[in-house]
Amino acid sequence: QVxxxxxxxxxxxxxxxxxxxxxxxxxxxxxxxxxWFRQAPGKEREAVATLYIDGRSSKPYYVDxxxxxxxxxxxxxxxxxxxxxxxxxxxxxxxxxxAADTRLWEQCLExxxxxYNYWGQGTQVTVSS
Numbered sequence: 001q002v003x004x005x006x007x008x009x010x011x012x013x014x015x016x017x018x019x020x021x022x023x024x025x026x027x028x029x030x031x032x033x034x035x036w037f038r039q040a041p042g043k044e045r046e047a048v049a050t051l052y053i054d055g056r057s058s059k060p061y062y063v064d065x066x067x068x069x070x071x072x073x074x075x076x077x078x079x080x081x082x083x084x085x086x087x088x089x090x091x092x093x094x095x096x097x098x099a100a101d102t103r104l105w106e107q108c109l110e111x112x113x114x115x116y117n118y119w120g121q122g123t124q125v126t127v128s129s
Contacts, residue, residue: 002026002118004098009123012088016127019077020083022098022120030055033108034099035116036072036083038094038125047110048096049083054106061110065091088127095122 008020020036035050049072052058060072071084081098098115101108 002100002102004100004118004120006098006120007125009125011126011128014127014129017084017086018088018125020096020098020123020125021078022081022083022087024079024081024098024100027100027102029075029102029107033104033116034081035061035083035110036073036089036109037097037099037100038092039097039117040094043094044112045097046112051081051109052106052108063099063110076121085125087104088125090129092125092128093127094125096125097122097125 001042003025005023010018012018031054033052036048037045039045048063048066049070050061051072069087073082075082098120100118101116
């Protein structure tokens with residue numbers, strides 16, 4: 001049974017940093033996609049960053065609004081998927097979710113209409129001005 005659990009959310013002032021971590025268990029596939037998504041009140045869920053995991057160095061995807069500020073990475077020693085968020089802005093305020101999809105092949109999908117098949121419960125990130 002696949003389980004994902006996020007941690008690391010919180011409240012910061014604009015310009016601050018947070019590191020989100022997604023603990024993953026039960027994934028038995030060698031090729032799958034993982035990503036961080038966010039949803040703010042009244043807004044559509046969006047893919048923030050995704051990474052295809054296949055034992056090779058895959059190029060991550062970032063939504064334009066976080067490029068140069070956020071970094072997605074794996075910590076294989078802890079079996080986590082992390083999201084380092086720097087220079088946070090009030091528009092980054094949202095519930096952040098970790099998700100995995102075991103059906104995709106060679107690349108992730110970031111379209112709003114595609115729903116990954118495993119999700120965490122989410123962690124709140126609040127950025128004040």
